[in-house]
Amino acid sequence: MKHGDYLEIIRLAASAAGMEVTLSRRGFLLLSACAVASLSAFGLREALGGEAPLVILDNSKGMILADPSRCVGCQRCELACTEFNDGRAQPSQARIKIDRAMNFGPEGPTGGPAMQGTWGNGLVVQGVCRQCPHPVPCDTACPQDAIQADPKTGARVVDTERCVGCRLCQRACPWDMITFDEERQKASKCFLCHGKPKCVEACPAGALRFVPWRDITREGLPGGAAQSVLSAAKAKVCLECHAPAQKKPSAH
């Protein structure tokens, strides 16, 4: 595929994902769920061809589990992540995310009774990568297949050689866990530090643990991980395994 084609795919996929407009998370998910159908309706599947390889990633071997009630908001995990891996202290580039929810929690400075964070109920909810199972939202969204499983840990890692900085993975992650390096114009994400996560080592309160990966999406409440952005090239390949949705037969 020529370079221009890639750009076109990115443009189209971005357009389908509604990247030009600001959307709420729910709006984004609703829209991206329509992406496959839209692309198909416009005949893009044909235009894009099916030559992009689809890699079904094995499950990750491990993941980082965070306990918010133990988090003391010191950001040592963010600093360990960036200093020991990148040689610079920079929470905005950390692959574990504390800063954004530290003061007020995920809802922000609403001032309401449900406000979390240091200035609310004290709870700091850490942002950690779940190392999602197939279909891995960030990887699935990547038109370059730049997100792959680390052979040793199974962590979903960004291959910076392949990454073209399109940010689709960033839009695709349901947990907003993709970091984007503005300087290098590359995506970055938690790669479990090759099996010895620096953040876990750095936590002074034992709020982070490195545990074997297990799929709990079917054990918890309904409405778990959602498929988000699907690039056009991937969309076609999915249909090879997944039959088009049938109307569910009535239980009665």
Place this chain on the structure above:
Amino acid sequence: MAATPGGFSGKALRVDLSTGKISVQDTIDHYGDLLGGTGLGYRVLWEEVPAGTGPFDLANKLVFATGVLAGTGVPCNGRTAVTTIFPTCWPKPLVASGHMGGQFAAKLKYAGYDAVIIEGRAEHPVWLFIRDARVELRDARHLWGTGIRRTSLEISQEMGANCVVAAIGQAGEKLAPMAIVANSLSHSAGGVGGVMGSKNLKAVGVQGSGAVRIAGDKSEWEKLIKFHLSILGGNNQQVVPSFPSPQSEYYNPRSRWVGEPGKRWGAAEPPIEITGDIYDLNRIAYRTNNAAFFLGDGAWKHTVRGNGCTACPIRCHTIIKVPAVAARYGIREMAQNTCAGLNFGRAFFRRLPGGMKGQTALEACMVGMHLADDLGLWCNYGQLQRDFKKLYYGGLLRAKLGSDEYASIPWDKYEAGDPASLFDILPRIGQRRGELGQVLSQGTSGLFTQWSIPEESWSLDRDTLYWKMGHPKHHANEDDGQCGVIINTQYNRDAQCHSHTNFVRNGLPLNVQKKLAAEIWGSPDSVDGVGDYTPMNVHKARRARWSLVRKELHDGLGLCNWMGPWVASPLKSRGYRGDDSLESKLCSLATGRKVDREELDRIGERIFTLHRALTIRDMGLLDMRTQHDQVPRWVFEDPSGAPPFSKGTIRMDQADIAKAMDLFYEIMGWDKATGAPTQEAYSRLGLTDVGKSLKAQKLVPGNPA
């Protein structure tokens, strides 16, 4: 300006509120030999603020400066020094700094700045918006009159949830000398809030997405950080636990390392029990619980968690939750602070129902934090409360206040130990209402100037803990004999030095301390047991100098002198040694410029000497020894008449203290007669220009100009 190799951001913001001009200045070229922090602040004042400038004068400047290591993963960084002509300094305002922790220092570095220099006065209330390279002055008229909490919330709504806000409350707006600026709601710098108010600057909001680079090898850096963590103790670097443990050879009930396995953060949801290895580096955050340390075991069940500054594993700002106060006083059920801030409310009372560690005491602390941290009122290290009690119980308030005003204060509630009385008393002071508010908001100096109370009635009374120049003692002879006394003579506010007390109060037995002391300061005699003092010797003078130098050095590096230096450790395997060269190792790796301990200490001494020079210049006096370096009378007395150097007394001997000052001046290379640095001392430290300028004003000892 390219990015620096590491440590420094390399830039300072200069904001002229009068003209609205915002500019960026290189810091390494101009201030690099002073690192940052207080050093940068003193230099700005030396060069740009003329002698005789008052704190609220247009010409006064306010310097928020952090340091080389702020924003990195070095444990216990996160400090910002706020340097200005200090309004509570009496009889003449002189240079001093307020110090704050919190998130401000790190965010400022991530935004790309080592310092913010505030000049002039805005036409109307403004706040300073800093988002990386984008810096603006924004209208703050809608915020004027609101407390620190609302101001921080509204600015966070405008900037984004992850900003840090340093704001003043009503006390600062009203130009109260006893006003704070606080960032992250509860991390305050005392005394400087009124200076912000005088400049019509309500707040500074900072968001930073950039990096503090580490110039050295990152695996070396990781190793050093882990080593530093391994030699940490609890709060104030107390290296033995307060409880006996099979893991620990020693324990000391006075230690702030109170996180004993089995204790619980009872108000966490669900509660968290402290378990496991007390030395585990993934458990450091449980060692310190200052609510439990100050308020007793009852505070554990109210503990939500520890909080504190960016990158610090010692969480000395304990978050406590007391649901009863929501119903009883209509205030938030959660609050956080440390030490003097935590004790703010309780300290107003002579007695409280249930005692000073009971439920009412806890509620008084909650009410105090709620009011003081919102009004932005400073306690001057507890002097406000001690003054208040002495004034009330000594009948001075009845004598000095008008009868209507006196009668309007609910004294019956106050005497009964009802925390609700603080809702009447603290806003009067914070908002400067009435005679009481006008005078007490000026600090102790207000009593001397407004009510003609002679200073001696404070400096003779050891219960006031008053030291000099409007300020109390801060870790003086009660902790560290002559060393503490020397340190307390040197500043223009209460001494903000903890280097000495962090060693002598580290909890290790005296014989271990002496062994370490011999290695660090050349003699076991450099350290005495607390309250068991021996006559002065040169080694103690050496340790006093080391303490002061490291204090300024820590401010210059953005490190916390409430934790450092780290010359003792909890590690039996190291013979309880810490590392006296730790700061230089950290600084070398961060900046990529190799600097050894001696050179770094010389920088600390340079900063300290610049403070001395500024004090001499602004006092217009050479004779520091008798006019500045004073010791209050109570230091030389003992309530039960015990002679100096007898076990159990902190009484000092006058001739011995004179000798202590002699030895200290000598070791600093200062003139013994005047206590002023000589031209050689200035030159040796690269301050030749400073010495020359003072010489022209006949303010250098020896041959006059």
